[in-house]
Amino acid sequence: MSFLIGPMQKHLNGQKELTAHNEILHVAPQERVYIPLAMGNAKIDVLVKENDLVKVGTQIAARNDHFYVPIFASVSGRVVGIEKRMGQALRPVDHLVIESDGKMTKEEGLSTLSLDADSEAIIAFMKEKGLVGCGGAGFPTYVKYQTDKCETLIINAVECEPFITADAREIELHKEDFKRGVMAMLKASKAKKCMVGIKETKKEMIPQLVELFKDQDLISVCPVKDVYPMGWERTLLYALIGKRYDKLPIEVGCIVSNATTAIMLGQAMESGMPITEKMVTVSGDAIKEPHNVLCPVGTPFSALIATCGGFSKDKVELIAGGPMMGSAVTKDEVCVGLATNAVTVLEYKEIKELNCLRCGQCVDHCPSGLEPVNINNAFKANDIDRLEKLRPMDCIECGMCTYICPSKIEVTEGIRRAKRAMALRMKK
Ligand code: SF4
Ligand code: SF4
Known part of the structure; x- marks a missing residue:
C-alpha cells in the first residue's frame, strides 16, 4: 500500500515575520533543569544517582531497548533526583532533575570527528x-x-x-x-x-x-x-x-x-558536544514579545514565556510545537526536550462547532488522501470495520482538516481519538 497524497495547494499565512529577523534571546539560567526521560514507550536506564555531580555533556541516562540512545546533562551541577512532570505527549513522565551550579562547566575530552571519517564511523558517532x-x-x-x-x-x-x-x-x-x-x-x-x-x-x-x-x-x-x-x-x-x-x-x-x-x-x-541546548521559537498572537530563544534542554516552558515578556492575553492556549501539528499542553511546567522547536501561544477562543456541511473540503485537502469526515463519523458510530478501511493510522495529524473546516469542527482531534482506539485494538 502506498500513501495517497492530496492536492496540497494550501498556502498558509505563516506569520514568520514575528521572529524571522529579531534578536535571538538567551533564557536566563534556571536553578533547576528537568531532563525528560521519555522516548515513546521505551525503557530508559538512569546512570546517575542523587547528589552526583555532572557537567554539560555528561551522560546521565540511556534508552536501552532495540535502539540505544544516550541522554546527556544540559547544565553543570548536582543531580537532585527523578520527578514526574507533564510531558509534551500529555502524560506524566519521569524527568531527571539537575540543580545548576550556574557555571555551565563542560565535560572534557569529548570525542570529535573529521570529515575524513568513513560511513560506519559517522553513523557510530551519531549514535554515540x-x-x-x-x-x-x-x-x-x-x-x-x-x-x-x-x-x-x-x-x-x-x-x-x-x-x-x-x-x-x-x-x-x-x-x-x-x-x-x-x-x-x-x-x-x-x-x-x-x-x-x-x-x-x-x-x-x-x-x-x-x-x-x-x-x-x-x-x-x-x-x-x-x-x-x-x-x-x-x-x-x-x-x-x-x-x-x-x-x-x-x-x-x-x-x-x-x-x-x-x-x-x-x-x-x-x-564533541551532544545536543544540550535548543533554539525554540516562542511565538503566536498571545505572547508579548515573540522571539527565538536559546535554552538548555530541560528548561520549563514557563522560563521561555517569561523571557518573551509573558502572555499578552488573559486566556491563552499553549502549544508544544506549531499550531497545526503541535500538541496543546495545559501546563507551562512542560520542559524543552531534544526535539522541541517551538512553543506557540494563541489567544483562547471559544469555538462553536456547527453541523457538518458535507462540503468535502477536509477530504480535498488531506495530504494523506484520507476522508477525515468519514473517519470521524465511523468512530462516533463505533463502526470498527469501516474505520479500518478508512485508514486512520495513516493520518499524520497535520491539522489541515480542522483548519479548513467551515463548520469549525475539531476534525483532527476526532481522528486522533480514532487512532488511539485503533492502536488499543491492535494491542489486544
Ligand atoms: S490531520 Fe486531517 S488533513 Fe491531516 S493527515 Fe490527518 S486526516 Fe488528513
Ligand atoms: S470540512 Fe468540515 S464541514 Fe466540510 S465535510 Fe469536512 S467535517 Fe464536514
Missing part, C-alpha cells in the same frame, strides 16, 4: 552523541543511516508550520556547521546525491545556500512550493523525486533528515 531528529519527531538519526539502499539524501529545510522559524535561524547562524553536517550525512548515507529542500519563498536564503554548496557537486539546493504540509517528509520527497512510499523513505531509496539535525551533527563533529 545521541543525535535525534530535531524536526519534531525525535527519532534516533543513526538508525535511518544503517542501510546500503540509499540513493538520495534529502535535507528538509522547509519548516512549513506557521510561526516557526527556529530551523531558518539555525541555518542563518551556523552555515559552516550546516555544510559539515550535510556532507557527513551524505557520506554516512552512501547516497549518490543530496537534495536540500527549501521553500521557494525563501528568497534571501536560497542564493546563500547555493553559494555554500557550490563546491559540492553531489549537493543541490532545491526550492519547493510554499504550501502546507510541504515539510512532511512524504510530501517533500514526492515534490523532489516524484515517488511515494508505504512506511519509510528508504523503500524508494531515500533518507530524509531535518536541517537542524544536520547542524547539530556538524557542531558535534567540531566540539
Whole structure:
C-alpha cells in the first residue's frame, strides 16, 4: 500500500515575520533543569544517582531497548533526583532533575570527528552523541543511516508550520556547521546525491545556500512550493523525486533528515558536544514579545514565556510545537526536550462547532488522501470495520482538516481519538 497524497495547494499565512529577523534571546539560567526521560514507550536506564555531580555533556541516562540512545546533562551541577512532570505527549513522565551550579562547566575530552571519517564511523558517532531528529519527531538519526539502499539524501529545510522559524535561524547562524553536517550525512548515507529542500519563498536564503554548496557537486539546493504540509517528509520527497512510499523513505531509496539535525551533527563533529541546548521559537498572537530563544534542554516552558515578556492575553492556549501539528499542553511546567522547536501561544477562543456541511473540503485537502469526515463519523458510530478501511493510522495529524473546516469542527482531534482506539485494538 502506498500513501495517497492530496492536492496540497494550501498556502498558509505563516506569520514568520514575528521572529524571522529579531534578536535571538538567551533564557536566563534556571536553578533547576528537568531532563525528560521519555522516548515513546521505551525503557530508559538512569546512570546517575542523587547528589552526583555532572557537567554539560555528561551522560546521565540511556534508552536501552532495540535502539540505544544516550541522554546527556544540559547544565553543570548536582543531580537532585527523578520527578514526574507533564510531558509534551500529555502524560506524566519521569524527568531527571539537575540543580545548576550556574557555571555551565563542560565535560572534557569529548570525542570529535573529521570529515575524513568513513560511513560506519559517522553513523557510530551519531549514535554515540545521541543525535535525534530535531524536526519534531525525535527519532534516533543513526538508525535511518544503517542501510546500503540509499540513493538520495534529502535535507528538509522547509519548516512549513506557521510561526516557526527556529530551523531558518539555525541555518542563518551556523552555515559552516550546516555544510559539515550535510556532507557527513551524505557520506554516512552512501547516497549518490543530496537534495536540500527549501521553500521557494525563501528568497534571501536560497542564493546563500547555493553559494555554500557550490563546491559540492553531489549537493543541490532545491526550492519547493510554499504550501502546507510541504515539510512532511512524504510530501517533500514526492515534490523532489516524484515517488511515494508505504512506511519509510528508504523503500524508494531515500533518507530524509531535518536541517537542524544536520547542524547539530556538524557542531558535534567540531566540539564533541551532544545536543544540550535548543533554539525554540516562542511565538503566536498571545505572547508579548515573540522571539527565538536559546535554552538548555530541560528548561520549563514557563522560563521561555517569561523571557518573551509573558502572555499578552488573559486566556491563552499553549502549544508544544506549531499550531497545526503541535500538541496543546495545559501546563507551562512542560520542559524543552531534544526535539522541541517551538512553543506557540494563541489567544483562547471559544469555538462553536456547527453541523457538518458535507462540503468535502477536509477530504480535498488531506495530504494523506484520507476522508477525515468519514473517519470521524465511523468512530462516533463505533463502526470498527469501516474505520479500518478508512485508514486512520495513516493520518499524520497535520491539522489541515480542522483548519479548513467551515463548520469549525475539531476534525483532527476526532481522528486522533480514532487512532488511539485503533492502536488499543491492535494491542489486544
Ligand atoms: S490531520 Fe486531517 S488533513 Fe491531516 S493527515 Fe490527518 S486526516 Fe488528513
Ligand atoms: S470540512 Fe468540515 S464541514 Fe466540510 S465535510 Fe469536512 S467535517 Fe464536514
